[in-house]
Amino acid sequence: MRTVKTLGIHFWVNKQKEIDGEVLLYVRITIDKKRVNISLKRKVPLGLWDFKHRKMIGNSAKSKEINNYLEVTKAELYNRYQILRSENSDITAENLKNEFLQDGVDSKTLLELLNYHSQKIENTLAIGSIRNFKVTEGYILRFLKRKKLNDISLSHLNYEFLCDFENYLNAYYPKGHPKAMSHNTVTKHIQRFRKVVTLAYNLEWIKDDPFRRWKSSFDRVDREFLSDNELSKLATHHFELDRLDRVRDLFVFSSYTGISYVDILHLTKQNVWIGDDEGHKWITTYRRKTNTKIKIPLLFRAEEILLKYEAHPVTQFSGKLLPTITNEKANLYLKEIAKEVGIEKNLTFHMARHTFATTVALSNGMPIETVSKILGHSKITTTQIYARVMDHKVKSDMDAVQRRLDIKAKKLEDDQELKLLRKKIADAEKNKYAEMSKEQLLNKLNEIMQEKSD
Known part of the structure; x- marks a missing residue:
């Protein structure tokens, strides 16, 4: 039977080596009365060190950071201790120190990684993408809190941790939502993590x-x-309220151009130019989400909306092509618009891009590569989610199949009728020749041979 080793872990500071009010932080490992010290390579203010409880005093950011680090270090030492036990290794203070130093002291933590990632994407990703990463980061911190951890060493990230995090998200009910997250929402958070x-x-x-x-x-x-x-119906409906009329125009403009809401808000006269194709108007801009350049020839309905607001007081004051409003209010007004027009769908502004891709573009024969370029997608696989088959397209394709089947059936019918007619003639001729005498048959044969020779 294996002897149980006693493990003691204590943190301390070396007051003898104080420099400018700061001292080095150490951890002492004791196993069966034999001990070793490990420098944690961290400096702490001597005046904030609690010698009795062996941790930092106060709730400052520095104190919280150091105390979190101490918890992670302690958990890491216990984890290394359990590994040595499970492997039946010789458990000594020196061996535990060596095991810990392999990737213990210098090991980064999950919070350090999240902070580093936040700084990295601060000036490289769009605001919306940064916000989404912040939401995912919030769920990671809540998950750690559920596990009663303030932080965790990156060396502890394993497949089990990921499974537990996924289970946590599947069971989490976001505030203000009637149900838990959908599978796709959970997958998106895991993807960001x-x-x-x-x-x-x-x-x-x-x-x-x-x-x-x-x-x-x-x-x-x-x-x-x-x-x-x-x-x-939406494009031609007359609205008494001016605010609904403006939001409707923004939605219809997006439906005929595929331009997203955030990009519409930044359109100015500099984005409009006359092309070489018989003077047609084009819009050129960059998608704020992907920084992809898009060039779109304006369809009649979209150009008509631009003309409507060309001399409008709102656009004259703002310098924009179209009136602007917050996305939240636009989506709120779209609910009123749908009810007034009689559209029984959850109308949102992003639905305009879906409408352009499906109803305006793909259903009218535009190649998916062109649709992808207009929408500013960096990958065509993103565009393929719109490549659905609509009911009227199914009916049209089935009608074309029916026409081809009708032609084939008519040809088959004619062939059968001709074959039957030939058989009847052959039978009639056969009966006619059966009644002729030998002399008559020879004369008939001579006539046929004579006609062929002529």
Whole structure:
């Protein structure tokens, strides 16, 4: 039977080496009355060190950071101790120190990684993308709190941690929502977390990628869009309220150009130019989300809306092509618009891009490569989610099949009728020759041979 070793972990500071009010932080490992010290390579203010409780005093950012680090270090030492026990290794203070120093003191933590990632994307990603990463980061911190941890060493990130995090997200009810997250929402958070962990792996902060065996996929979602009839009703409806009329115009403009809401808000006269194609108007801009350049020839309905606001007081004051409003208010007003027009769909502004891709472009024969370029997608796979088959297209294709089947059936019918007619003639001729005498048959044969020779 293996003897149980007693483990003691204590943090202390070396007052003898105080420099400018700061002292080095150490951890002392004791196993069976034999001890070793490890420098944690961190300096702390001597005046804020609690010698009795062996931690920092106060709630300052520095105190919280050091105390969190002490907890992580203690957890790491216990983890290394358990590894030595499970491997039946010789458990001594010196061996535990060596095991810990392999990637203990210099090991980065999850919070350090999240902070580094936040700084990295601060000036490289769009505001919306940064906001999404912040939301995911918030769920990671809540998950750590659920596990009663303030932080965790990156060396503890493993497949089990990922499974537990996914289970946590699947059971989490966001505030103000009637139900838990959807599968796709959970997958999106895991996907962002994976990008953060991949950064740590590329930085060599972790030896192994815990996501290397992880597989996830999104459920297929049918994105709503307006049909030809619904779009026409919306575009031609007369609104008494000016605010509804403006939001309707913004939605219709997006439906005929594919330009997103945030990009519409930044359009000015400098974005409009006359092309070489018989003087048609084009819009050139950059998608703020992907910084992809897009060039769009204006369809009649979109150009008509620009003309409507060309001399409008609102656009004259703002210098924009179209009146601006917050996205939240626009989506709120779209609910009123849908009710007044009689559209029984959850009308949102992003549905305008779906409508352009599906109803305006793909359904009228525009190649998906062109649609992808107009929408400013960096990958054509993103555009393929719009490549649905609409009911009227199915009916049109089936009608074409029916016409081809009718032609084939008519040809087959004619062939059968001709074959039957030939058989009748052959039978009639056969009966006619059967009644002739030998002399008559020879005369008939001579006549046929004579006609062929002529």
